[in-house]
Amino acid sequence: MKLTIVGCAGTFPGPDAACSSYLLEHDGFRLLIDAGNGSTGALQRSCGLLDIDAVMLSHLHGDHYLDLITYTYARRYHPDGSPGPVPVHGPSDVEAHIAGAFGRPVDDLLSAVYDFHPVGGPGRIGIGPFDIDLGTVNHPIETYGMRITAGGRTLAYSADSGVSDELVTLARDVDVFLCEASYLEGDPNPPNIHLTGKQAAEHASWAGVGRLLLTHLVPWGDASRTLAEAEQVYDGNLSIVEAGAVYDI
Ligand SMILES: [Zn+2]
Numbered sequence: 001m002k003l004t005i006v007g008c009a010g011t012f013p014g015p016d017a018a019c020s021s022y023l024l025e026h027d028g029f030r031l032l033i034d035a036g037n038g039s040t041g042a043l044q045r046s047c048g049l050l051d052i053d054a055v056m057l058s059h060l061h062g063d064h065y066l067d068l069i070t071y072t073y074a075r076r077y078h079p080d081g082s083p084g085p086v087p088v089h090g091p092s093d094v095e096a097h098i099a100g101a102f103g104r105p106v107d108d109l110l111s112a113v114y115d116f117h118p119v120g121g122p123g124r125i126g127i128g129p130f131d132i133d134l135g136t137v138n139h140p141i142e143t144y145g146m147r148i149t150a151g152g153r154t155l156a157y158s159a160d161s162g163v164s165d166e167l168v169t170l171a172r173d174v175d176v177f178l179c180e181a182s183y184l185e186g187d188p189n190p191p192n193i194h195l196t197g198k199q200a201a202e203h204a205s206w207a208g209v210g211r212l213l214l215t216h217l218v219p220w221g222d223a224s225r226t227l228a229e230a231e232q233v234y235d236g237n238l239s240i241v242e243a244g245a246v247y248d249i
């Protein structure tokens with residue numbers, strides 16, 4: 001699998017990164033995981049606008065799905081012609097969230113661009129060459145962490161999550177764990193929303209992952225502190241992702 005960090009900023013875009021969006025490729029299939037604000041622009045550095053074969057949304061906070069609103073136009077009115085609907089997998093009310101942004105009835109527009117597949121809860125789904133195990137993680141709305149397998153390799157993605165046993169289950173023995181690290185230790189962090197770098201690293205240690213990639217740092221945070229906190233409890237291969245980075249998994 002090839003993982004490209006399209007966007008990795010948490011909560012709102014940073015000066016050098018769009019919000020969460022990850023391009024995962026295998027056997028010529030391109031799966032876009034999350035489509036946070038700004039990601040449609042950054043995506044064009046990695047592939048053509050029409051080259052996405054499927055979309056998987058972890059949850060419906062704006063920093064993970066808002067660019068599907070603007071991507072609607074890119075896909076419907078592209079000068080090469082509309083390629084037809086792309087499957088969009090995700091929480092139960094994706095279509096309503098996107099439609100609500102247009103301020104007018106858009107059933108025809110959306111049906112020409114997207115084929116919505118509500119996942120309907122945790123469990124296993126197949127998208128192209130990817131087997132994806134979905135688990136409900138610890139976040140205020142319906143949110144799916146995922147364990148993705150293809151070609152004998154595995155990637156786990158935390159989505160947004162506070163401390164979560166399910167996250168450890170999803171990440172058990174994976175080759176790469178892409179985990180959010182929004183908060184800093186010592187701040188008055190509200191519970192059950194996000195992780196610190198230290199907490200992300202604890203989950204990685206408990207799960208025995210091969211490599212830990214930290215993402216979703218909030219732009220007003222301190223990446224060097226996040227990394228130092230994580231290094232205290234995880235002595236494996238550890239780094240903070242940056243927009244545009246590519247990883248062979
Ligand atoms: Zn988020």
Ligand SMILES: [Zn+2]
Binds near residue numbers: 059061139160
């Ligand atoms: Zn969220």
